[in-house]
Amino acid sequence: MIGYALTIAIGAFSLGLLLNLWRVATGPNISDRILALDTMVINAIALLILLGIALGSSIFFEVSMLFALVGFISTVSYCRFLLRGDIIE
Amino acid sequence: MLSRLLPHPVLSVVLAICWLLLVNTVAINSIVFAVLLGLFVPMLIRPYWPDMPRLSRPLVVIEYGLIVLYDIIKANTEVALIVLFKPSKSLQPAWICVPLDITSPEAITVLGMTITLTPGTVSCDLAADGHAILVHCLHAPDPAAVRDDIKARYERRLKEIFE
Amino acid sequence: MQYDLPLWADIAVSAFLLIAAFFGLVGSYGLIRLPDAMTRLHAPTKATTLGVGGVLIGSMIFVLATEGRFSAHELLISLFLFLTSPITALFIAKVHIHLHERPDTLPEPRDGAGWASYTADGPARGVRDLSPLPETEPDQNT
Numbered sequence: 001m002i003g004y005a006l007t008i009a010i011g012a013f014s015l016g017l018l019l020n021l022w023r024v025a026t027g028p029n030i031s032d033r034i035l036a037l038d039t040m041v042i043n044a045i046a047l048l049i050l051l052g053i054a055l056g057s058s059i060f061f062e063v064s065m066l067f068a069l070v071g072f073i074s075t076v077s078y079c080r081f082l083l084r085g086d087i088i089e
Numbered sequence: 090m091l092s093r094l095l096p097h098p099v100l101s102v103v104l105a106i107c108w109l110l111l112v113n114t115v116a117i118n119s120i121v122f123a124v125l126l127g128l129f130v131p132m133l134i135r136p137y138w139p140d141m142p143r144l145s146r147p148l149v150v151i152e153y154g155l156i157v158l159y160d161i162i163k164a165n166t167e168v169a170l171i172v173l174f175k176p177s178k179s180l181q182p183a184w185i186c187v188p189l190d191i192t193s194p195e196a197i198t199v200l201g202m203t204i205t206l207t208p209g210t211v212s213c214d215l216a217a218d219g220h221a222i223l224v225h226c227l228h229a230p231d232p233a234a235v236r237d238d239i240k241a242r243y244e245r246r247l248k249e250i251f252e
Numbered sequence: 253m254q255y256d257l258p259l260w261a262d263i264a265v266s267a268f269l270l271i272a273a274f275f276g277l278v279g280s281y282g283l284i285r286l287p288d289a290m291t292r293l294h295a296p297t298k299a300t301t302l303g304v305g306g307v308l309i310g311s312m313i314f315v316l317a318t319e320g321r322f323s324a325h326e327l328l329i330s331l332f333l334f335l336t337s338p339i340t341a342l343f344i345a346k347v348h349i350h351l352h353e354r355p356d357t358l359p360e361p362r363d364g365a366g367w368a369s370y371t372a373d374g375p376a377r378g379v380r381d382l383s384p385l386p387e388t389e390p391d392q393n394t
Contacts, residue, residue, distance in 0.1 A: 001262050001266050002257065002269075004266070005266035005267075005270055006269060011273075013273065016299070019283060029352065030351070031351065031352075032289055034344055035293060038296060039279070039299060042304060043299065045333070046276055046303060046304045049304075049311055049329070053310070058323075061323075061329070065332065069336075075340045075344070076340060076343050079343035080343070082347050083346060107328070110325070110327060111324075111328060161302070165275060165301060168294060169298065172285060172295065173278060173281075177285075180291065182291050186359040186360070186361055205337070205341045205342065208294060208298045208301065211290075211341055213348075213349060214345070214367045214369050215367070216367060217370075223358065225345065227294040
């Protein structure tokens with residue numbers, strides 16, 4: 001049963017990634033695009049953990065932990081660039 | 090003497106536990122390194138964070154965490170129903186200004202993070218003098234009720250914890 | 253693929269994964285469906301909290317049932333996500349306020365202090381004007 005659940009969950013999060021990509025491509029203004037990119041990072045973290053369960057490997061946990069730690073920095077620096085015109089003052 | 094050696098006991102314990110979780114094993118060498126981290130990191134950062142708040146009432150901290158967890162799950166289902174079934178025309182988004190009674194920056198930070206983590210509300214900005222917080226609601230037919238809810242559920246407990 | 257799990261763990265892991273898949277998908281769908289930029293900001297918080305949270309709880313039960321040890325990395329991942337996702341939400345909201353709102357479209361804070369985005373160090377040194385660039389004359393030589 002867990003095999004079916006894994007398949008459904010991986011499919012759902014992959015579909016989520018595609019929907020986010022649609023928002024990145026069509027987003028009417030720039031905050032929508034940043035938001036969609038940030039959501040892609042979160043969906044990617046979930047996908048990595050699901051792959052870790054599916055393949056029975058604990059390497060994926062390290063990868064997703066690094067993503068969770070540093071994934072927000074790109075979003076913050078892009079926002080900061082828009083707010084200040086500069087990233088490091 | 091003890092306060093010089095351990096300026097912030099709670100921070101030391103949190104750092105040690107985080108290190109043990111990170112290495113994911115409980116062996117003697119990782120425990121030793123965790124204790125060293127818990128001893129030295131608070132000493133190193135003490136000059137940069139002079140008036141670190143003292144957490145009083147640990148029971149209220151646990152109660153606060155459980156309440157936030159319950160609210161996250163409840164609000165998640167509500168927002169999922171709104172996203173799936175509510176037509177866009179009957180959606181009533183609202184900006185809400187929540188006046189603050191808490192003054193310490195750490196308490197305001199925790200309040201803002203709680204508001205954002207609860208689906209349906211996002212904390213967007215702080216007043217220039219720090220006495221109000223700007224919240225955006227996904228669906229708020231009655232903005233005053235949301236404001237009173239935030240103040241009664243979260244801010245009152247944070248006031249007990251931090252002051 | 254075959255997994256040898258006791259029945260209770262099989263059911264529990266599957267339930268948590270399905271809940272997580274539902275909320276993650278609804279979060280991404282909300283990003284498409286909701287009408288304007290500020291309401292769209294509400295969708296990913298859902299994907300973060302219950303979507304990834306459900307996957308992490310399922311993974312913890314799975315490791316506990318198959319290998320018989322307590323896996324703590326999941327707790328750290330959720331801790332990091334809970335710490336960082338409000339920061340990104342705040343910054344995106346500030347970008348939206350900076351670009352698309354005026355002080356008179358927002359409610360007034362008490363004492364008339366104004367919001368920090370507009371006053372304290374608001375439109376600050378070196379801020380770029382984000383209106384579209386003026387049309388430049390096409391270079392005749394190229």
